Amino acid sequence: MAFEPFIHFMRGLQGKISSNGMGGMQGQNSHHIAFLRQLQKELNLETQMKVPLHELNVVVFDIETTGFFPDKGDEIISIGAVKVTNGNINKEDIFYSLAHCEKDLSKELVHLTGITNDQLKTAPPLSEVLVNFFNFAKNNTLIAHHANHEKSFLQNACWKLYRSPFKHRIVDTSFLYRIAEPDLRLVSLEEICEHNGIPIKDRHHALGDAKLTAELWCKYIAKVQAIGCNTLTDVYERLARL
Template identity: 50%
Template sequence: MAFEPFMQLIRSVQKRRIGVGGSVQNTQQMAYLRHLQKEMNKENAMLVPLQELDVVVFDIETTGFIPEKDSILSIGAIKMKGSKIIEEEQFYSLIFYDQNIPKDIVELTGISDELVRSAPSIGDVLIKFFEFSQDATFVAHHATHERNFMQYYSTKVFKTPFKHRIVDTSFLYKIINPQFQNISLESLCEYNKIPIIDRHNALSDAKMTAKIWSIYMNKAIEIGCETLEDVYTHFAKI
């Protein structure tokens, strides 16, 4: 589908503050967001050649692990075309949070109460993130965390389910290194001699994950995987 109407919608929505407790005032806008999600489902990314697949590798930092109780503090992302990382196509934003961030989260992420007090709302950030991503396939390391939060907040803020496909890095690295079980991002980076820089910053983690995805995509192609469907087929045999 053409995305220019969606861009026009984005610009109109961004003129309002869309908070967790707010709503998109125009019901037509909400309907269009739902329509966009449905259109994304029609794109069969499973059959696109891996080296032609448009991917957005992303990471989130949160106050905890339970979407119903915790909040997203930041989102970072970088685009890829096949195994190529597009360095100039990056996204990063802090997200407004009006409570005290747990001390262990501040120490882990470096995100303080002061930093998020002036940040844009979750609704504003998600709209910009969807604009950045368009219809690309999402990739995340141990993606259940990202998937749970994105599903919850898409429903809570926009009253529509989150329909982007999110592919977990494990689908690639486990068909190459089946001995790795729920390996951490830093351990996987160390194994592949990828420098660990600014860990637990959402954008930095997304960049390291993109390097992992690139390495293992090329290895998957070497063993005969041409599409995500082939990757899933190999994964099912592990």
């Protein structure tokens, strides 16, 4: 089933079911689960491994969270993403959403992200946000900076909300700069962007950080291809030798 018709079908059913209280919530989640299972059938992870990096269609994304430990109750509060097609950033093809959170953020986190508690109280539920994000990403490879953070939260959320495993491949930008510049000891997104002459804009905003990471991805696919690392298969094989 195609993605867009499925989303419209699912939303129509949600409207019919939502009046049934808890039963409505269970019905809504059942359609989310059906969507994710359909999406997972469309994933072709092995094919993605063989596509030249500059031709690989990817979705570069970032999340903002209340902390670092999803298994201890920390939550996703926003997701931002941008598509990169044939090595070019599609600045208009973007995704951004806040996600509902009942817990009050600390003053420090409000200051860091610019997200307010009032905004989160009226934001859509994470179950809906993730379905919309996955519909945006479809079967494209996901890219993130220090991707373990994103992966752990998405794995936790997919299982908690849908009882479904998270099956997308996430490629960490560090894979590329470890190959291209093995002596590089920079860690933060700011440091690596500055190292590559990328202006820092909208830091600690999920979409802003996704755009910065997309700039890094484009820089480093050129660098690793220049030394003969042309596909994700090459990337993983080269990493194994480091």
